[in-house]
Amino acid sequence: MSDVVTDQRATVRPWHVFAFGSVLASIASFERVHGLRSGRQYVLCHQSPALNHLTLVALALVAGAFLMAVVGAATATMRSTPSRPPFLIACMVAALAFVVAADRVDAGGEERAAQLTAEAVGEGRCDYTPQVYSATPGWFSW
Template identity: 75%
Template sequence: MNGMKAHQHIDVRPWHVFAFGSALGLAALYERVQGFRSGRQYVLCHQSPALNHITLVALALVAGAFLMAVVGAGTATVRGKPSRPPFLIACMLAALALVVAADRVDAGGEQRAAKMAAEPFRENICDYAPQDYSATPGWFSW
């Protein structure tokens, strides 16, 4: 049989952390860039610093997933003795949590943009150039 026995452990290497975190980060970045082209568009009457802040927070969380992948793999590689699988798995889970958080922040931004876009649009009191907000759909925005 090909199952794991009680004395065996999962063999997780530093490059697994790097590959997993980088793949998640690249996928999250791709869905955001692709979202600018294919996501739902909201035309807002006034500029919204809050939406700009939400976008930056989501991008920072995606960057955090990349950073977690690099730092986790780098820390495990630099240490003299082999890293224990729980540390490496925790790094991978942290990268996943950062991408999930970015998707949740983006979902909140889309809800806010939808509320703002639903407000009455009167040209005489709107900004000269209305702001376009592109929703960036994420896999983890339930």
């Protein structure tokens, strides 16, 4: 009888990449939707295209995290040779980087909203129905 030694090291598989990125993107999306209801709100007397732009960038980054997970897992699955763990780990790190970047962009948006609110208080009152900006705090907005 021959002794068969199996490799018991932890390996990263394509579905790990998909699961990791999908969970991160889902949590980040939930934070933003939940933040619209329970986050800090800023009343703005003037329209701010910069805040609208920052919100869209943050949402695009969250979508990028999910896309990175899908593309990384699909690429690893469709290759004729098995993907090496560094590629899969790089995909997971990239998905995490997208979520961290989205949280940092949202933090910048909140700072801008606070500045605009402070400026509006100095002016007195709004001439029209004010816009409400809801901050969407994330785990990585330190």
